[in-house]
Each structure stands twice: as C-alpha cells, then as structure tokens.
Amino acid sequence: SYNIEMGPLGPRWKESPQPFNCSIEDPTKQTKFKGIKTYISYRVTPTHTGRPVYRRYKHFDWLYNRLLHKFTVISVPHLPEKQATGRFEEDFIEKRKRRLILWMNHMTSHPVLSQYEGFEHFLMCADDKQWKLGKRRAEKDEMVGGHFMLTLQIPNEHQDLQDVEERIDSFKSFAKKMDDSVMQLTHVASELVRKHHGGFRKEFQRLGNAFQSISQAFMLDPPHSSDTFNNAISH
Structure with a gap:
C-alpha cells in the first residue's frame, strides 16, 4: 500500500521509510548467441543493498512501461530515446548513461515509485530464472490504472467537502x-x-x-x- 498524509500545504505522498540512491556505471559491450546479438550492459548498484546487478536498456524500458501501466496518476519521465544507428559509439553510450542516471535519480527520490515492487525486483534480482518469475508477477499485477487507488492509505482527518471540491476545481x-x-x-x-x-x-x-x-x-x-x-x- 501507498500512504497519503496531510502536510502543511495539504495532502501529499508520505516519504519512503527507507530512502536510497542508485548508481549506474561501467557501460560494457556484451554479446550473446555466439556473437550474433550485441548490447550494452550497465552496472546498477542501489545503496541500500550495495549489491550490483547488470541491466540492459531493454530492462529499463520494461520497467518504464510497467510504471506507466501501474501509476497512471503519477508523471513518469521518459527514458532517453532509442537510436537505430551509432548505438555503440562512445559519445552515444556516455550520453545515454548520463540520462539514465538522471532518470534513476528521479525514481529513487520519488516516495511512491521508489517503493514499487517491480522497481525493487529490477534493482535486486541477479538470477535469470528469478528475474523471469518476478517479471511475470509484475505483468500480472491487477492493481494498475484506476485499481491503483485501492492500494492507497488516506489520512483519518475529517475533510470539508466544499474545501475538497474547491481544491479539485x-x-x-x-x-x-x-x-x-x-x-x-x-x-x-x-x-x-x-x-x-x-x-x-x-x-x-x-x-x-x-x-x-x-x-x-x-x-x-x-x-x-x-x-x-x-x-x-x-x-
């Protein structure tokens, strides 16, 4: 569940009880299928575990789409754009890494997005088999879109109906x-x-x-x- 609390300026998301940061380093060219497929992997290390995992751009893209699907009421910034050519040029790799770092900084500092189970799976799972299981579990999540509202814990304070309507307008x-x-x-x-x-x-x-x-x-x-x-x- 995700908590809403009353702040000095009105309702707000409750801060994460376990704030953390995450580094993205060491973009490395990798191959699979005996060199047929080539990609760049990044070493992703969250501060609250200290254990690195290695992620491709397609993993970031999967997480981004899960976030969009689940949190329709929250603005999720775009990932750096894909590029058909020049993907392995040094300048492009460095520029993409910098933008992924900015994107990750937003994710880890957000009180709701940072607590998403799919995000935790992205940051912590180092086993291929467990990754696929967690990926399917996130994709079968029913508390998405409007149903996300059912997971909210709201303040107990009495709210004046007229004041609420004025705020909404x-x-x-x-x-x-x-x-x-x-x-x-x-x-x-x-x-x-x-x-x-x-x-x-x-x-x-x-x-x-x-x-x-x-x-x-x-x-x-x-x-x-x-x-x-x-x-x-x-x-």
Missing part, C-alpha cells in the same frame, strides 16, 4: 493551463529550432564572418597588444 484549472502552456512552449521552441537550422543559421554565419574580419584586422597591428581580445573574437 483549482487543480483542474491548473492542469489545463499547464497543458496548454507546455504545448505552446513546445510549438514555439520547435519553430525556433527550425529557424536556427534555416535562415538564422545564415545570419549567424554572416555575423561570424564579420567578427573574423575584425580579427584579421587586429592581426595586422604590429604590437599585437590586442591578442587576448583577438583570440576571443576569432575563437
């Missing part, structure tokens, strides 16, 4: 405004990206050429007393 207004605003921001940002790849790019190139010209002028100055400034604008 206020949150509905906030959620709609936030959704509209994020869509607007995404649209504007996409437009800016398109312009920077198009017309803006040419304008910035013109600006860069102008600075380059000034740099070349300073290089004709015999004392070269402006070297520091010149190096900055010609960089």
Whole structure:
C-alpha cells in the first residue's frame, strides 16, 4: 500500500521509510548467441543493498512501461530515446548513461515509485530464472490504472467537502493551463529550432564572418597588444 498524509500545504505522498540512491556505471559491450546479438550492459548498484546487478536498456524500458501501466496518476519521465544507428559509439553510450542516471535519480527520490515492487525486483534480482518469475508477477499485477487507488492509505482527518471540491476545481484549472502552456512552449521552441537550422543559421554565419574580419584586422597591428581580445573574437 501507498500512504497519503496531510502536510502543511495539504495532502501529499508520505516519504519512503527507507530512502536510497542508485548508481549506474561501467557501460560494457556484451554479446550473446555466439556473437550474433550485441548490447550494452550497465552496472546498477542501489545503496541500500550495495549489491550490483547488470541491466540492459531493454530492462529499463520494461520497467518504464510497467510504471506507466501501474501509476497512471503519477508523471513518469521518459527514458532517453532509442537510436537505430551509432548505438555503440562512445559519445552515444556516455550520453545515454548520463540520462539514465538522471532518470534513476528521479525514481529513487520519488516516495511512491521508489517503493514499487517491480522497481525493487529490477534493482535486486541477479538470477535469470528469478528475474523471469518476478517479471511475470509484475505483468500480472491487477492493481494498475484506476485499481491503483485501492492500494492507497488516506489520512483519518475529517475533510470539508466544499474545501475538497474547491481544491479539485483549482487543480483542474491548473492542469489545463499547464497543458496548454507546455504545448505552446513546445510549438514555439520547435519553430525556433527550425529557424536556427534555416535562415538564422545564415545570419549567424554572416555575423561570424564579420567578427573574423575584425580579427584579421587586429592581426595586422604590429604590437599585437590586442591578442587576448583577438583570440576571443576569432575563437
């Protein structure tokens, strides 16, 4: 079960009784089926056990989909995107590792997601046979979606009905405004990206050429007393 308590600003999730962190390290290229299949594995070590397990991206993806399926009322951040080519290039592997660390930090710090049994299984199971059993058990979980609400332990304090309705109406207004605003921001940002790849790019190139010209002028100055400034604008 998951607990809700009354905080100074209203209802909130009760903090996990056993907070922990989790490191993701040592991305290593592995093969299976006599080299036919190649993948990257990560060493995942939770602080509350200190015992490492090794996980592929597909294991993170499985956990992410379980979280989405079970906790429809909680925002679960996206995993770093998949990539068809260049999966084994050093830059891509390092970038994916950094993003997986950020994702994991969110999971371990969340009072509900961090206590999910499927997450515990992901962090602790080192045996292949037990992994498959726990995976099936998580996939057969019936307390998902709306049924998740049946697992909540709520505060015993009396709640004023009018106050609750006002809070719900206020949150509905906030959620709609936030959704509209994020869509607007995404649209504007996409437009800016398109312009920077198009017309803006040419304008910035013109600006860069102008600075380059000034740099070349300073290089004709015999004392070269402006070297520091010149190096900055010609960089």
